[in-house]
Amino acid sequence: MEMIRAGALHMEIQDGMLSAYLDDLPLFQGPEELFALWLEGVGNYSPGDMEMTADREAGPGWELLTAAFRKEGALLRMDFLSREEEIRVSASITVDWPEGIPGRASLRLPWLAAFRMENGAERFPAKIGRKRSGATALQMKKLCPPPYCLEGPDGRGIGAYFPLDAANISWDPCRNFELCDIASRKDLENHCLHLRLSPTPTLAVDIRLWPLSDGWRQCFRRFREIIRARVPQDQYAREDLRWIRDTCLCHFTYAFSREFFDYESGKPDLDKLLQEGEAFGGYDCILLWHEYPRLGLDSRTQWDFYDDYPGGREGLKQLIARAHEKGVRVMLPFKPWDSTPDENSHQTTARIAALIRELDVDGIFYDTMNTVPESFRAAIDAARPGVVFVSESEPHETRALEMITCSWNQYRTDWSMPESNLIRFLFPLHTRHAISRWHMGAQKDIAIQRAVFNGEGMVIWQDIFGAWLPYSPAQKQEIARWKQLRKEFLPLLETMDCVPLLTTLAPDVHANGFFCGDKAIITLWLDGDEPWEGELISRLPYASACDRWGGQPMKMEDGVLSGRLEPGRAAFVVLE
């Protein structure tokens, strides 16, 4: 029998069968087959049918157990690398195909589907939180899917992270791709990796297994460290870009609207806009939008529109200066889809930089984009310090996350709560502004609660390219109150130790956690129609609890947060 251990987790292999334990607690009922391999035109392979050899190596802080299985031109090598409280299980496969022509291949790991714990709670990479509707409560892009997590009531459990370093294209078989699509127990049990194997070794699967003593919180922290470690974060540390993190309310200023423009005088009325913004608690920033949907009427581009805007560039310059006098930042949009046919990226870069220099712009909003050309950052820094990059779409590549420090949180699965966003919890200094773009009526209430639940600022957007969808006076008051609350707790909301969709003690209660030293904030959402009162979350080492948003009674006792939740209203519980 071969064994390998990492902290509380240890695994045993005997006759091609695998057993796994957390200390003495078995993680599945009995030994499970290590793998099931299928090769088209060749047949099925299981460990029992193959000749196995084992090898063991060790070094400072690591141990490597290799189990190699051979049969008729196929070699499957399974490696178990123990290091830093982790067992990393990978499989490399070599196949000499008949006549040298590759066929299809698939791999299953029966033991992966067999993880079980009594009263255990599971989270799956494609569905970390589940709404009553069945939709996922965590919005994310596929390129950094979170780990699978199984935890028992005492917090003990196992995390399984499936790193995905591949392009997001489903017709390109690659390691872990199908594992990242797992959204349910059924998906896990039916998992199957589709492979493209060759006579040289192909890395077919790569799983990082973590023993857990504090469940999902610990699992997510570990995942976050891995993701964050590969993204340079110099831009987030820049003092001159700090202002966007302090920006709670950014107004989307559609210029073709009386919200901003005075048709009688033929001029924009910034003072009126800002005055009306006081009902929201004051706009910190405006995004001036004066081209789309007018672009395309003739061959004028976005750059020409700055000249033809009423008052021209000088008028815009004065308007921005006026905003600065009022303490309000101004962003202008850039549209990658609108340029002259002969415009190259150097010219585009130069035009943006010139615009910033001339008008004293504080930020550029990258319309429809989730990444920016490399040349932008240096050129814009040379033009003016403190120019923030904001993208409409969520950046999900390393380079984009490095350069873009703010993006709109308009990604949603449906109109309902709860919804959290993975990027917000992986990169807490990456500012996410919640959007209510097409929300109407009570949907705007949901948008406000969504901002509170995630500890985010908002884009105040009332005129959506000619559709006037204003907030009600009561909603404005709510936003003003949220702005104050967010400001008071911003350092806590920006903590690196924030975890989405914590494990709760009530089935329809969802919670995000923001932990920093001896304080924490827990935001909660009841996904139900009737009030709930009772225990909410356990294993919280705090003494007192106060709901600063919903105003509901909360208490801490023996590490358990209890309290009352109302439907349709988030709680913002400060723990000390």
Place this chain on the structure above:
Amino acid sequence: MIENQWLNIPASRMLYMVRHRIMEGDCQAEHGPVVLHLDAYQIQKYPVTNAQYMRFVEQTGYCPADGSGFLRHLQGGLNGENADLPVTWINQGDAAAYAAWIGGRLPTQAQWQHAAEGPDGLIWPWGNQFDASCANGDSPSLTPVDRYPQGASPFGVMDLCGNAWEWTDEIMDDGMHRFALLRGGCHYRGEHFWHMEGGCHSNQNHEKMPLLGGGLDRSATVSFRCVREVK
């Protein structure tokens, strides 16, 4: 040189219905179907040309209060090549001023559409099938207003489709926005999905043009023609 000609449109009953690509935002206007009764009216056979508009400017001294972009294309003056092109870089007010000068006004949505589709409600001025040889719908520049005689409507009205958009007389105001509705399409086509849709537009299509004043209300692709009452 094209001279002004009026064509008679008899009193009629029309089924008014207009559609368009929905961009983001609303188009707060009547889109039908509604049955309308139109009194007889006259409409200009061609869009107003550069030469005709310049004659108006010279004779009246017309000078808009905000001249941003006004006749931007005629800074070099009239010549043999541009005289018969539809006048552009005029806003709705500039167009209305000309119309008043010749005793007319801008057409309503229904008047423009009826002149284009005729009694049978044709999809295109020339028929129900698109025909690229009947209009300037995809080219780098404007063409003279009489270039496409085969594109005439059942009433003989010319150059309705493509070449240059045409102003209509309504200014829509929903309390928050002011916009006008353009007709006919133009020769220019923006390259991207997010651009306003250029090229030829059918008789039953209009395009919302948000107004902001200044140079943004004037364009290289928007012209006009006039109507007048039948006395």
